[in-house]
Amino acid sequence: MAAPVGGGFPALEPGAAPYGNFPNYSRFHPPEGRVRLLPAGLLRSLFPAAARPLLGLDVGCNSGELSVALYRHLLGLQEGEGSLDQPAAGKDLNLLCCDIDPLLIERAQQFSPFPASISFANLDIMDSAAREPFLSSYLGRFGRSAFDIGFCMSVTMWIHLNHGDSGLREFLSLLSSLCTYLLIEPQPWKCYRAAARRLRKLGRSDFDHFRSLAINGDMAERITQILTGDCAMELVCCFGSTSWDRSLLLFKSNGSNHEGRESSGQEQ
Numbered sequence: 001m002a003a004p005v006g007g008g009f010p011a012l013e014p015g016a017a018p019y020g021n022f023p024n025y026s027r028f029h030p031p032e033g034r035v036r037l038l039p040a041g042l043l044r045s046l047f048p049a050a051a052r053p054l055l056g057l058d059v060g061c062n063s064g065e066l067s068v069a070l071y072r073h074l075l076g077l078q079e080g081e082g083s084l085d086q087p088a089a090g091k092d093l094n095l096l097c098c099d100i101d102p103l104l105i106e107r108a109q110q111f112s113p114f115p116a117s118i119s120f121a122n123l124d125i126m127d128s129a130a131r132e133p134f135l136s137s138y139l140g141r142f143g144r145s146a147f148d149i150g151f152c153m154s155v156t157m158w159i160h161l162n163h164g165d166s167g168l169r170e171f172l173s174l175l176s177s178l179c180t181y182l183l184i185e186p187q188p189w190k191c192y193r194a195a196a197r198r199l200r201k202l203g204r205s206d207f208d209h210f211r212s213l214a215i216n217g218d219m220a221e222r223i224t225q226i227l228t229g230d231c232a233m234e235l236v237c238c239f240g241s242t243s244w245d246r247s248l249l250l251f252k253s254n255g256s257n258h259e260g261r262e263s264s265g266q267e268q
């Protein structure tokens with residue numbers, strides 16, 4: 001993959017984005033390439049009976065372009081429509097989007113067309129001390145203890161490179177415990193090699209874990225095995241692959257951990 005740099009942000013060396021926190025990422029992997037794979041009416045078909053607002057979590061949202069595109073697409077809003085925060089598709093969606101990079105989050109907040117429905121927050125999802133109070137507080141506002149749907153788009157590789165095999169497992173387990181449905185776009189193994197190569201070109205050493213990763217090869221398959229084998233999720237469907245060879249996989253929790261978790265009377 002060409003390294004996403006330049007554009008409206010101060011230039012950043014590609015290797016200087018060790019978490020995949022590329023500015024202008026969406027110019028290189030445009031949101032449309034992902035959202036067009038998702039069927040219209042997806043939320044209605046996943047949650048036919050939901051009378052309350054749906055809650056979504058977008059992990060690794062970068063500067064928010066994909067989060068906003070997902071929000072529009074899932075609610076059936078056209079570009080330029082719905083800026084009054086009045087979704088049109090008969091479902092109400094609140095999206096919490098987080099990223100480890102505070103500058104990307106600042107930018108997302110600055111340009112958000114749906115500030116009442118989409119919240120952007122600076123959070124390292126792997127930092128349990130920061131994550132737990134933050135997510136509980138957000139969910140508590142809705143009287144909930146889990147999200148209806150999670151989005152993990154082009155993030156797994158960065159967690160894997162920075163936290164190793166155990167970090168990837170921990171991350172997937174966390175997402176499965178937090179979200180009833182999980183839409184995930186894993187990076188294929190060739191992207192790992194490209195990321196390590198970029199770092200070496202800058203004269204830096206590999207990511208700490210790169211050479212020791214035992215989870216490797218067909219990453220979509222490996223992640224599916226972990227989610228279905230260890231995390232009590234089932235694969236609902238694959239929505240196909242983007243033109244840059246990443247598949248979009250939808251999982252559903254089949255454990256009982258998401259049922260009956262809402263507290264009564266506080267839903268908005």
Ligand SMILES: C[S@@+](CC[C@H](N)C(=O)[O-])C[C@H]1O[C@@H](n2cnc3c(N)ncnc32)[C@H](O)[C@@H]1O
Nearest residue numbers: 019020021060062066099100124125153154158
């Ligand atoms: C390649 S970008 C993907 C952006 C967006 N999801 C998309 O697909 O267009 C990966 C993002 O994950 C974020 N990220 C990496 N590790 C993270 C962590 N531990 N917690 C939160 N965000 C993280 C990076 O800062 C970066 O913005």
